[in-house]
Amino acid sequence: MCKSLRHVHAIDAFDWISSKLLATLWAVRDYFIRRFLLFIPTLLVITMIVFGVSRIAPGGPLEQAMMEAQMVSMEGGGGRAEGAALSEEQLEQMKELYGYDKPVHVAYLVWLGVMPRELNRRDVDFIDGRTNLVVRMRVPTFHVSDLDWNEDGFVQLSEVPKSVASYVKFEQLDTNGDGLLDGWEAEAEAATIERAREPVEVELVDGQPRIANAGENMVDWKVRQVESAEEMKDVPRAELYRTRYAGVFQGDLGKSFRHGEPVMDVMAQRLPVSTFYGVLTFIFTFLVCVPLGIAKAMKHNTWFDNGSSVFIFMGYAVPGYVLGALMMVFLAARLEWFPTGGFVGPHYESTPIENVSVTADSSEWLGKNHGLRDGQHVWLEGDLPRAEPALEKEAAYVVARKSQDAFELLPEAGTPPILIKANAGKVELRRHTTAMERAWDLAWHAVLPLLCYLVGSFAFVTMLMKNHLMDNLSADYMRTAIAKGVPFSQAVRRHALRNSLIPLATNIGHQITLFVAGSFLIETIFDINGFGLLGFKSVLDRDIPVVMGIFLLSATLMLLGNIISDILVALVDPRVRFD
Structure with a gap:
């Protein structure tokens, strides 16, 4: 009976939220229609400015190529200045390669896909x-x-x-x-x-x-x-x-000068890493900081408030990359509590099976303390022994135990077992990791970088929630509600807390850009191949196609975040009218 009532209440709450959201969007539909109509022009202006700056900024890809050619010429020709310059034909080819053979406005339209390439x-x-x-x-x-x-x-x-x-x-x-x-x-x-x-x-x-x-x-x-x-x-x-026609409108961002691959492929390789840390940072920030800010406001000037403020501001005072360097040295390198870097470990997909060897005097695989079980999938690495039929490294084998200390390998279900011949070489036997092992490996590598990402935003969101809730607790409508006999906890939940969420609602949309932003310093310390490191290296290498692709994605998320913030503000505060 209780489960049925909870299920009914959950459905009613979902229906109320859905109807409230639809009513809010319908009330401000004209405003959001105008915002979406301004979305494309604003995005075009942003990309146009970035594209123009990249073309006129000194030290572009053409200048870097000329400097490299000059250095090579000086090393090979004894440093003569007359042999350092590129020929006219080579210079023309370099201009065509980097897209400098056309005016800026024409090159931008080609990048957009409005003009043919x-x-x-x-x-x-x-x-x-x-x-x-x-x-x-x-x-x-x-x-x-x-x-x-x-x-x-x-x-x-x-x-x-x-x-x-x-x-x-x-x-x-x-x-x-x-x-x-x-x-x-x-x-x-x-x-x-x-x-x-x-x-x-x-x-x-x-x-x-x-x-x-x-x-x-x-x-x-x-x-x-x-x-x-x-x-x-x-x-x-x-x-x-x-x-x-091969541009943005056709889904083609060009080819990276540095990587030699399409920009979409270069970004897609690093997007899951930055999205993983961005989403976790967003979730942990609001799940921890909002309740912490409420608790600090309700227990203002107590030992809990003062003690938590010390740790919060200590974390805020230390930059994330400095904290990362300290944790890398002490917690990872010295104490070896955490890995020294990487998004996942070398044994993320497979791990070697310990104490498994092939003896020279027997045609049996001996597996003392190997931990193998019937039906487990394994595969081989190293110098493969002679066998009938022949062993393959890439093939997955199924284990069939013969005794306590011996087992056979079956290449497929229902086929004869593989017989290992004598005098076989050393072979490393590996097995597929389980989903739980992969999740643990990913979490183990993510602890230290995630702390570095969280340390800066914790103080901001926590104190923002606390200060606005304290302002609303001292407002006249709170005193009026309490004077009418409304319980204090109910007055806080229905009135003060809702108004205190308005500043956070404006900030949530802006946090979406963190999904792909990353931090090149943190990624460099922990050897994480994410968006932050990609953008930093692309700027240094003057890899304009990659820079434009990152700016296009970041600007798109920023504009979408602004619209989401407006929707959340209108949903939280019914007094807001977008006229």
Whole structure:
């Protein structure tokens, strides 16, 4: 009967909260419609400012590449200044790589995906009277006699097999030797044209090149002049490219300069780590600090209030990274109570089974104190012994015990056991960890970093709750409620506590950005590969695509957090009107 009543009360409470939330949202629907309409323009302005600053800030990726080339040139050429600079062609290639070959506003629109991005760009030359555009290529292990050659030693794309995967620029092809192309030096580039069945013909129209004759697979390619007609010397340079919309609106944030991977993949690898600590920090902060602030306000100037304030402000005075360094030295390195770093340990997914060996005089596996049980899945590492059928490291084996000190390995259920031959080498037997073991390993590694994340926000949220509750306890409506005979605890719960939650409601939405923010100092101390460390290294390396991706995600969460804060304020305080 009691369980049924509690179930009914829980359903009634859920229905009340749902109806209250819907009524609140309906009352302020016009305000939130305006907020959502301003969401996209605000996000565009934020990203536009960050993108512009990244382009004009000194020490960008282009300058860093030039400095690295200068250092290499000075080391290899005896420090001569004239050999330190990049050639014009190399500088042009660097600009294309880092997106500095276009104005800032055009590059920003390309990053957004509003304007098409130039893909598969290839530098090519005009030959034969500046009319034929020939794409020169590298064909591994392909015979020269099967290709169509020009008199000057260049290969035209008259017939290219499917195996050709790369088209590059050659300074000059050498026809001597064994007639194979795979040994020639070339500037390799990514795969582009898969098959062009006829040569690409280009003609000059009013000093501008255009494709006059192209293969069927090149109908969507374009050609542009790299240098103006006045700047062209003996052989004019042009560039083949094709376009595709690939930006934010298409879900493409570009490719990282430092990692060489798509930005989405780089961020996705680190998002679970930062989200894990961000969510736990958010939950523990409000679950602990709100009740603690209420208790301190109700017991103001008592030993509990004064004693807890000492520890709270001690934690607030010590920065999180300093506390992390101290705990790392004393609790992890010296006392070995906690691991010295990492998100999880090396034995998170698998752990070795102790005291298991293969003897040289027996065809049995001996497992003294091995702790194995029938049906347990294990797999092998190390030098595998000879067996029939052969053992595989990647395969999972099922244990079948023969006696107290011996067992067999079955590769699959219902198959004959594997017989180990004599004189076998040393083998490490491992087993899959259980869900409880993985949870314990994760929690064990998370204790110290989580304390560092929590130490700063504990004092702020606790004292914010205490001070506002004390102000409301001394308000006139509290004295009126008590004078009318309302019990003090009920008056606090219905009146003072609700009004004291308004400042916290405004702060909850802003805490959402902590889900992906992280702290590069804490992550560096504990060797955690999270968002904070990624953002810090990306700024140092001038990895603009990653920086823009992190700012885009952070700005989106910040704007969503502001809207969530407004919803919570309207839900807690019915007097609030968003007009």
